[in-house]
Amino acid sequence: MTTHQGSCHCGKVAFEVDGDIDGAMACNCSMCQRKGSLLWFVPRAQLRVTTGADALSTYTFNRHVIQHHFCATCGIHPFGEGRDPQGNAMAAINIRCLTDIDLDAVPVHHYDGRSK
Template sequence: MTTYTGSCHCGNVAFEVEGEIDSGLACNCSICARKASLLWFVPRENLALRTPEDAAKTYTFNKHAIRHRFCPECGIHPYAEATNAQGQPMAAINLRCIEGLDLSTIPVHHFDGRAL
């Protein structure tokens, strides 16, 4: 498995994540459309914070099932946390926050989150 490092813009929220990036997901729900995030889903145990957990603030809305994590200093959303349909803790990593990643090489799948 490859280990990637990432952070918000100012570095106040930093992380490492393990896995193989095979694609990204672009969602058009109300929050993802505004954030323009490109998401990669991994088991939560594959995400290790390099800064204290309380460095990131949490935003929830609608069903309050997804914990959208963001930096209160620069406003960037590097990741989110939730549980998948099988009850496993997951992390949604914003690929735009991973250092040195060439996004043009990542296939993007589009998800109609507005329809939910």
């Protein structure tokens, strides 16, 4: 399992996440379409905020089941938190915030969140 490093734009929020990226999701819901994130889902225990947890702000909308975290300084959304259908704690990592990957090499699944 690989450990990936990531951060917001200004660097106040940094994190590590363990796992092997085999794909990402692009969602067209009102939130994801605007922020342009590519999401990779991992168990929450695989995500560690290494600096700046106090710099994170949180936004929820619709059913308020996903906590969309963003840096209060630069506004970048590095990850969100929620639960999968079985109730397990999950993290949705914005792979655009990872420093060590080739985005063009990651297969992207398009999810119609707008219709949900």
